[in-house]
Amino acid sequence: MASSETHIPKVDPAPYVPAESTMREFTLKSILLGLFLAVILGAANAYLGLKAGMTISAAFPAAVIAIAAFHLPFMKGTVLEQNITRTTASVGEALVAGAIFTIPAFVMVNLNGERLWTNFHYWDVTLILLVGGLIGILFITLLRRTLVIDAELPFPEGYACYEIVKAGQGGDSGAKYVFGAMGIGVLIEMLKNSGGFAIFKECKEFFINFPNSVIHHFNGSKETLADITHKGGIAFQTPLASPALMGVGYIIGPKYSCINFAGGVLAWLVFIPLALFLNPNFYDQLVAGGMSVSNSDMAYTAWYNLVRPMAVGAMLVSSLYTLWGLKNSLARAFKGIFSKHELNAGVPNNRLEKDLNLKWVFISAIILI
Incomplete structure (x- = not known):
């Protein structure tokens, strides 16, 4: 049986641009663009993440537009x-992804029956993102050699961008x-x-009511306690005619599209009807306030109030599980930070071996944390 996993060809260890090259790199126009x-x-990904619950890498369109x-x-x-x-x-897009998956939690959280935030605090959010972005940059600096060079991980997105950029030098940018x-x-x-x-x-919504179900409740002696009528139904919605969601589905592929679809099926066809039925x-509780x-x-x-918090909890558990699975790799990475090889990696005239002082990078990260 053929494997369904994507094969990442082994990249030639020699860089596309020689390490001793003095070609222009860190210029004002490259930074401004x-x-x-x-x-x-980032704005597009913020909208997409809040709408679809996931973001996609900005590296591909950024590479094409840059070329x-x-x-x-x-x-x-x-x-x-x-x-x-x-x-x-792509780093800017990653920062946005971190924001939309964390900042809304401040609005959702209840403390003693009161919302932690009733609206977004602009300067607080700005400070959180600034500190979070700096911490991310510092940790990437610390782990770059260990995870990118020494670990020999495939990095499929990075390899794809490499191929895009390489092809673009021959005139085929793919911008069209x-x-x-x-x-x-x-x-x-x-x-x-x-x-x-x-x-x-964009879509069509409708609700299918279940027939009323009368459940006869009784005690251990089989004496009747009460007859309770349970109601319920299923809320249906046609797929959205959304270019953004179609693009996401194409990029993430059938496997992850099916996983995402399965989450929607569990939420709207299982958990919500179950919550209404039980x-x-x-x-009566909802109309008690006088609203129709x-x-x-x-x-x-x-x-909003029952199923979504379950999804957030599942996301947190899966994140912790992922980090636990990476514990050995992360431990080796931090252990190698202050090795002699790491601290003296800088080699004159080699642009690939120019590192910041890792001790100061580590200290700065700890201070920010």
Whole structure:
């Protein structure tokens, strides 16, 4: 039986650009373009992450756009400048991903019946992201050699970007596909968005009620206690006509798309109907405040207050499980930080071996933590 795993070809250890090269790399235009792309792709990923619950790497579109930009007559640049731009953009996107998966927790958390945050605190969020971003950069600096060079991990995204950049030097940037997909996405949004032509709706929602089920409750002596009528149903929604979600599905592939779909099936076809069925007084409890409540409203509030926290808890447990599985690798990485090899890795005229002082990097990371 053929393996379904993606095969990552072994990359030639010799760098594409010689280590002793003095080619321009860390330039103002590469940084500014990278920051601009970080803002654009970061905003897109923030929207996508909050809507779909996942983000995708900005490295691929950033690599393609960087190649196209540095081929313009007034932006002529080197392959190393393209790499700096791509890296800057992808790091900005990663910071956004960290924000959207952590900051909303401050709004969701209840302490003694009160929300921790009732709205977003701009400067608090800015400080959190600034410190978090710096800590991430410092730890990447510490673990770069151990995880990237010594561990010989495949890094499929990095290899794919390497192939994109290498192909781009021959004139095949692939920019037409990126901008063509953007145009198709804009067209679909215009046709379905209320701010556009609104020719069709993004999705269709409906609710299927279950027949009432009367459960006869009795004690251990088989004496009747009460007859309770349970109600329930299933909230259905057609797939969204969303270019963003279609793009995500294409990028992450069938395996992870199916995992994501399975989560939706468990939530909306199992847990929410179960929550509605097991609480026969749910409707009466909701209308006690005088508001009219539909079946869709009950399904939504069951998802928001019951199922969603379960999903967050599952995500936290899986994160801890992943970290536990990496404990040996991380221990070896930190053990090698202060080795003689690490501290004296700098070699004159070798751009690949230029490191910051790792002792000061480590101390700075500890201070920020």
